[in-house]
Amino acid sequence: KQEVTQIPAALSVPEGENLVLNCSFTDSAIYNLQWFRQDPGKGLTSLLLIQSSQREQTSGRLNASLDKSSGRSTLYIAASQPGDSATYLCAVTTSGTYKYIFGTGTRLKVLA
Amino acid sequence: NAGVTQTPKFRILKIGQSMTLQCTQDMNHNYMYWYRQDPGMGLKLIYYSVGAGITDKGEVPNGYNVSRSTTEDFPLRLELAAPSQTSVYFCASSYGQRPSTDTQYFGPGTRLTVL
Numbered sequence: 001k002q003e004v005t006q007i008p009a010a011l012s013v014p015e016g017e018n019l020v021l022n023c024s025f026t027d028s029a030i031y032n033l034q035w036f037r038q039d040p041g042k043g044l045t046s047l048l049l050i051q052s053s054q055r056e057q058t059s060g061r062l063n064a065s066l067d068k069s070s071g072r073s074t075l076y077i078a079a080s081q082p083g084d085s086a087t088y089l090c091a092v093t094t095s096g097t098y099k100y101i102f103g104t105g106t107r108l109k110v111l112a
Numbered sequence: 113n114a115g116v117t118q119t120p121k122f123r124i125l126k127i128g129q130s131m132t133l134q135c136t137q138d139m140n141h142n143y144m145y146w147y148r149q150d151p152g153m154g155l156k157l158i159y160y161s162v163g164a165g166i167t168d169k170g171e172v173p174n175g176y177n178v179s180r181s182t183t184e185d186f187p188l189r190l191e192l193a194a195p196s197q198t199s200v201y202f203c204a205s206s207y208g209q210r211p212s213t214d215t216q217y218f219g220p221g222t223r224l225t226v227l
Contacts, residue, residue: 004154034215043116043202043218044155051213089154098143098162098208099170100216102154 002027002094006103013080014111021075021106023090028068031093035064035075038087038105047088048075052095080110114138116219118203124225125193133188133222135203143208144186145216146170146178148199155202161186162208193226200224 003026013019023033032051036044048057048064050073056065063076077084087107091100119134137144142163147155147170157170161180175197177189186205190197203219 032213036218041221043220044204044216046215046217049213049215091155093214098206098214099157099160100145100155102147102156104152104154 002030002092002101004090004092004101004103006088006090006106008106009104010107010109012109012111015080015082017080017110019077019080019108021077021088021108023073023075023103025071025073025092025101027094028071029095030068031095033064033066033073033090033092034100035062035073036089036091038089040086044089077108080108082110082112084108084110116203116205116217118201118219118222120222121220122223124227125190126227127193127195129193130189130191131193131224133190133201133203133224135186135188135219136184137186137203137205137217138184139205139207139217140183141205141207141217142183143206143214144180145204145206146176146186146188147202147204148172148197149202149221150199158188158201190224195226198224198226 035047050066061078087105089105091102145160146158159178161167204216
């Protein structure tokens with residue numbers, strides 16, 4: 001059974017710092033891995049989707065990497081800003097299904 | 113283009129009451145999903161649908177029912193509300209053509225409290 005874990009559960013950093021969020025999964029047979037952002041009281045917004053055949057994806061200050069063999073993904077945020085404060089969730093789609101399995105998220109606070 | 117809309121935004125139910133959470137998408141997506149999110153937790157899949165007339169159970173289906181009579185709508189029904197169903201409920205949709213590139217789009221959520 002696929003399980004997704006995110007470490008750390010919460011993170012507080014000063015503005016301008018580069019940071020890394022971690023996501024690990026137990027079953028490497030995935031279609032893709034997706035990183036989402038969730039603001040308090042809101043729904044989820046997709047940030048980056050990495051297909052199983054890809055190693056990384058970039059969007060602006062965000063870079064997500066995928067190492068399927070070790071069951072890991074990282075989300076790198078460069079030059080963090082207070083507006084980046086949110087909960088970041090990763091989710092994987094296991095091969096053979098269209099169902100996403102979510103991690104519990106990392107709650108990020110960027111201090112001005 | 114409104115994306116995925118959910119109603120109501122908030123609801124308080126008494127134990128044993130029933131209600132329907134509404135979800136509509138205007139992106140002509142084939143796949144639709146219902147998740148619940150408990151405080152400090154990730155999302156758990158309740159039910160999903162791959163097209164009109166087709167539904168299937170997710171990880172936590174007990175106490176819920178769904179139907180999909182049109183491409184646009186995917187209502188979630190709670191028949192006998194219990195305190196354990198207090199949660200935030202999210203509806204999502206995706207095109208469903210290729211799983212490797214399929215992005216899910218989420219509604220704003222319904223916050224349900226059962227007392």
